[in-house]
Amino acid sequence: MRDEKMTLIMDVALKHFANEGYFRTTISHIARHAGISKGLMYNYFESKEALLKSIVHKSVNEIYHNLDIDKDGTLSTEEFEIFIRKIDKMLKENKYFWRLLFQLLAQIDVREQFLNAFPETDSLIHPGHEPGDTNYPWQIIKMIRDYFNRKKEAKGNSFDAETEIDMFFITMAGFAMKSIYSEAGDNEKEINRIVGLFK
Amino acid sequence: MRDEKMTLIMDVALKHFANEGYFRTTISHIARHAGISKGLMYNYFESKEALLKSIVHKSVNEIYHNLDIDKDGTLSTEEFEIFIRKIDKMLKENKYFWRLLFQLLAQIDVREQFLNAFPETDSLIHPGHEPGDTNYPWQIIKMIRDYFNRKKEAKGNSFDAETEIDMFFITMAGFAMKSIYSEAGDNEKEINRIVGLFK
DNA sequence: GTTTTATGATTGAACGGTTAGTCAAAGATA
DNA sequence: TATCTTTGACTAACCGTTCAATCATAAAAC
Numbered sequence: 001m002r003d004e005k006m007t008l009i010m011d012v013a014l015k016h017f018a019n020e021g022y023f024r025t026t027i028s029h030i031a032r033h034a035g036i037s038k039g040l041m042y043n044y045f046e047s048k049e050a051l052l053k054s055i056v057h058k059s060v061n062e063i064y065h066n067l068d069i070d071k072d073g074t075l076s077t078e079e080f081e082i083f084i085r086k087i088d089k090m091l092k093e094n095k096y097f098w099r100l101l102f103q104l105l106a107q108i109d110v111r112e113q114f115l116n117a118f119p120e121t122d123s124l125i126h127p128g129h130e131p132g133d134t135n136y137p138w139q140i141i142k143m144i145r146d147y148f149n150r151k152k153e154a155k156g157n158s159f160d161a162e163t164e165i166d167m168f169f170i171t172m173a174g175f176a177m178k179s180i181y182s183e184a185g186d187n188e189k190e191i192n193r194i195v196g197l198f199k
Numbered sequence: 200m201r202d203e204k205m206t207l208i209m210d211v212a213l214k215h216f217a218n219e220g221y222f223r224t225t226i227s228h229i230a231r232h233a234g235i236s237k238g239l240m241y242n243y244f245e246s247k248e249a250l251l252k253s254i255v256h257k258s259v260n261e262i263y264h265n266l267d268i269d270k271d272g273t274l275s276t277e278e279f280e281i282f283i284r285k286i287d288k289m290l291k292e293n294k295y296f297w298r299l300l301f302q303l304l305a306q307i308d309v310r311e312q313f314l315n316a317f318p319e320t321d322s323l324i325h326p327g328h329e330p331g332d333t334n335y336p337w338q339i340i341k342m343i344r345d346y347f348n349r350k351k352e353a354k355g356n357s358f359d360a361e362t363e364i365d366m367f368f369i370t371m372a373g374f375a376m377k378s379i380y381s382e383a384g385d386n387e388k389e390i391n392r393i394v395g396l397f398k
Numbered sequence: 399g400t401t402t403t404a405t406g407a408t409t410g411a412a413c414g415g416t417t418a419g420t421c422a423a424a425g426a427t428a
Numbered sequence: 429t430a431t432c433t434t435t436g437a438c439t440a441a442c443c444g445t446t447c448a449a450t451c452a453t454a455a456a457a458c
Contacts, residue, residue, distance in 0.1 A: 019307040023222035027444060037409045103305045108218040163388045170389065174373030189362045225417060236435045
C-alpha cells in the first residue's frame with residue numbers, strides 16, 4: 001500500500017520531470033497531480049533529489065534486467081539482432097524515463113557521474129565511484145565493442161571496427177532520440193535497416 | 200562598445216547555460232564571470248529569458264546563414280556532401296549552442312514552439328506562429344526531403360525514400376550528439392561513412 | 399458493543415534560503 | 429554641469445523542507 005503510493009508518486013514525478021524538466025517541476029506540482037499534499041511527499045521521499053534518485057535507480061535496474069546482460073556477457077550474431085529489438089521495445093515502453101535521462105545527461109556535470117554510478121552510488125550529483133567493470137553502462141558498452149571486434153576477426157583488416165562501433169552508437173543514439181520524442185509508432189523499417197547495417 | 204559587452208555577456212551566458220543548464224545558471228553567476236555587476240546585466244538584457252532569446256536568435260541566424268540555404272533551396276549531389284561537412288563544422292564551432300538547443304528541445308513544451316518560431320517569433324515560450332515555409336528549420340527539412348525524393352526518381356521504386364529520410368535524420372541526430380558532447384576531435388571517418396550511406 | 403488509547407497517515411501554514419529583478423546613489427566622462 | 433554607466437543592497441516571489449496539529453484506523457480496555 002505504501003509501495004503503491006510510492007509508485008504512484010514516482011510515476012507522476014517521472015512524467016513531469018521528463019516533459020517539463022527536473023528543475024521546473026515543483027514538489028507542489030507533483031503532489032497536486034498525485035492527489036496528495038506537499039507535506040506527505042516527504043513521508044515517502046527524503047527530498048526532491050532522493051525522489052529523482054529513486055526513479056532513476058528503479059528504471060535503470062529494470063532496463064538492465066530486461067536487457068539480461070549478465071547471462072554470459074557476449075553477443076552472438078543472432079543475439080545482436082535480439083538486443084537491438086529489445087532496445088527498440090524498451091525505448092517505447094520507458095519513453096518518459098529516457099527523456100529524463102537524456103535531459104540529465106545533457107548537463108555536463110551529471111554525465112560522468114552517471115556512467116560511473118550504477119549500480120552502487122548514493123548520489124547522482126556528488127562524486128561516488130570510479131569507472132569499473134561492475135557498472136551497468138560500461139558492461140553494455142564493452143559487450144558491444146567486443147561484438148564488433150569479433151566481427152573484425154571474421155572479416156579481416158579491411159573492417160574498421162572502431163569506426164563501426166562509433167557509427168553504431170551514433171545511429172542508436174539518433175534512433176533513441178527519434179523514438180522517445182515522437183508519438184508512438186512503428187519503427188520496424190528503421191530497425192531493419194539498422195540490423196542490416198551492423199549485424 | 201555596447202555591442203561588444205553584449206556579446207561578452209552572451210558568450211559567458213551561453214557557456215554556462217549549455218553546461219550547467221538554463222535553470223541552474225543564475226544571473227549573478229553570469230555577471231560574476233563576465234566581470235560586471237548583476238544590476239548592469241539589466242541594462243543590456245531585459246530579463247533572463249530575453250538573454251536566452253537573444254542567444255538563441257543570434258546563433259540560429261548565424262547557423263542559417265552559414266548553411267546558405269536560400270541560394271536556391273535545392274541540394275545537388277555534390278552540394279549534399281558539402282552540406283554534411285558544413286554541419287560537421289558548425290557542430291564543432293558552435294558546440295555550446297547546440298548543447299543548449301538540445302537541452303531546450305528536451306523540454307516538450309519548448310520543442311514545438313521552436314520549430315515554428317524562426318525567424319519571426321518574440322518568445323521561445325509563448326505561442327507565436329504557425330508552421331510555414333518561411334521558418335528556418337522547416338526550410339532545411341524540406342530541402343533534405345526533396346533531395347531524397349529526387350534520388351528516388353533516379354533510383355526507382357525499390358528505393359524507400361521515407362525510410363532513408365528517417366535514417367538520415369536519425370544518423371545526423373546521433374552524430375550531432377556525439378560531436379557536441381565529446382572533446383574536440385576528428386570525425387572524418389564517420390563523416391565519410393555518412394556521406395557514403397546517404398549521398 | 400462502546401469507549402479509550404495508540405499509531406500512523408495526512409495536512410497546510412510557516413520557515414529559510416535562493417534568485418530574478420529594481421532602484422537610488424555613486425562614479426565616470428565629456 | 430549634464431549624461432551615461434555601474435554598483436550592490438534591497439524587494440518580492442518562489443520553492444524545498446519542516447512540523448505542530450488533525451484525521452483515520454484499529455487494537456485494547458472496559
